[in-house]
Amino acid sequence: MSTKVFRLRELDFLRGIAILLVLLNHQQLFKFTSTMGWIGVDLFFVLSGFLVSGLLFKEYIKFGTIDPWRFLIRRGFKIYPIYYLFYGLYLIPIFLKQQFDFVGFISEMFFVQNYVWGWGYAYKPSWSLAVEEHFYFCFSLLLFWGIKRRFIRLNKTDTFQNLSRMEYCVIGTMAVCTMLRLISNFQFPEENARNITMTHLRLDSLLAGVLVAYWYYFKKDWFQHFIISYKKRLLLLSLSLISFTPFIDHEHSFFAKTLGFLMLYMAFSILLSWFLVEEKINILLDKFLSKPVVDGISKIGFASYSIYIIHSFVNNSFSMVCVYWLKIEVSQPLTFLLTSVISIITGLLMTKYIEKYFLDIRDQHFPARNINSKI
Numbered sequence: 001m002s003t004k005v006f007r008l009r010e011l012d013f014l015r016g017i018a019i020l021l022v023l024l025n026h027q028q029l030f031k032f033t034s035t036m037g038w039i040g041v042d043l044f045f046v047l048s049g050f051l052v053s054g055l056l057f058k059e060y061i062k063f064g065t066i067d068p069w070r071f072l073i074r075r076g077f078k079i080y081p082i083y084y085l086f087y088g089l090y091l092i093p094i095f096l097k098q099q100f101d102f103v104g105f106i107s108e109m110f111f112v113q114n115y116v117w118g119w120g121y122a123y124k125p126s127w128s129l130a131v132e133e134h135f136y137f138c139f140s141l142l143l144f145w146g147i148k149r150r151f152i153r154l155n156k157t158d159t160f161q162n163l164s165r166m167e168y169c170v171i172g173t174m175a176v177c178t179m180l181r182l183i184s185n186f187q188f189p190e191e192n193a194r195n196i197t198m199t200h201l202r203l204d205s206l207l208a209g210v211l212v213a214y215w216y217y218f219k220k221d222w223f224q225h226f227i228i229s230y231k232k233r234l235l236l237l238s239l240s241l242i243s244f245t246p247f248i249d250h251e252h253s254f255f256a257k258t259l260g261f262l263m264l265y266m267a268f269s270i271l272l273s274w275f276l277v278e279e280k281i282n283i284l285l286d287k288f289l290s291k292p293v294v295d296g297i298s299k300i301g302f303a304s305y306s307i308y309i310i311h312s313f314v315n316n317s318f319s320m321v322c323v324y325w326l327k328i329e330v331s332q333p334l335t336f337l338l339t340s341v342i343s344i345i346t347g348l349l350m351t352k353y354i355e356k357y358f359l360d361i362r363d364q365h366f367p368a369r370n371i372n373s374k375i
Contacts, residue, residue, distance in 0.1 A: 015301030049209020118193025
């Protein structure tokens with residue numbers, strides 16, 4: 001059985017912007033682009049929180065229940081095949097240098113590298129995948145428990161009055177994350193990587209996406225009216241909240257690692273909300289960037305996961321070939337251009353032939369309950 005899926009071009013465009021920011025962060029084009037490129041991961045977090053919780057919310061709206069196990073299996077088919085199939089590439093230089101660490105390897109196999117290693121071990125950007133994996137399991141299972149125990153009731157309403165238990169839980173957890181981040185960075189400044197990567201310090205970015213999804217699906221009239229009514233002010237606020245990012249190295253900034261993360265997910269939540277409620281968003285994007293550019297970025301966004309998986313290997317391999325084999329020096333702009341093109345093309349092919357193969361198997365054996373859902 002094949003699941004028919006409708007994609008939202010504008011959300012793929014945001015995914016494309018996110019992965020392009022990641023590429024800018026890991027290969028220098030200009031100094032300010034490398035400095036601010038790290039925010040691509042936070043944009044991914046907000047988008048993931050919205051999209052993943054949205055799948056569960058739509059399932060609840062249609063059936064009155066959710067099936068967390070089917071959801072997790074389906075996420076597994078999306079995440080694990082590409083990850084495990086290409087993980088071995090990152091072990092090659094480690095074996096060549098005889099620097100293999102079993103604990104580091106196991107931590108990445110079970111997605112706990114952000115606690116054991118800080119950054120990833122062999123594949124450094126994998127820490128963000130660990131954060132998302134923890135979110136998938138915790139959110140889906142807790143939501144299932146809350147609905148089953150009738151602790152959480154998901155009811156549609158046209159007003160923002162009387163916050164639901166769902167909203168209290170999400171906002172409360174976000175506040176706790178922010179406090180824990182402040183405490184951890186203040187008391188353990190030497191834990192530089194873990195203060196950026198540990199799930200309990202970064203979960204609020206994903207929960208910001210959950211909050212947007214809740215308002216979008218259960219308080220849609222109020223949500224749309226609010227965003228449209230205050231659109232200009234909200235977009236100006238969003239821009240001001242991210243204005244610090246080209247100038248501050250987040251890895252060594254107490255501000256960026258604490259309040260900076262808070263400001264980022266607020267900014268991206270506003271941007272996402274506008275993209276969701278603005279009926280002419282695709283027309284506006286085409287007008288300001290041109291249709292071919294928007295289509296191209298959206299296609300990149302469609303393959304963003306595969307590009308994210310492969311881009312570090314491409315970067316490392318390019319450096320090794322140029323420096324150690326050919327012994328030539330390539331300018332930073334040309335290096336960025338070549339590695340990005342190779343990563344994007346490879347990611348597109350991985351998505352088309354490998355990811356699709358496993359997703360077809362998934363849809364045949366574990367079809368979504370909510371057929372015809374937009375993702």
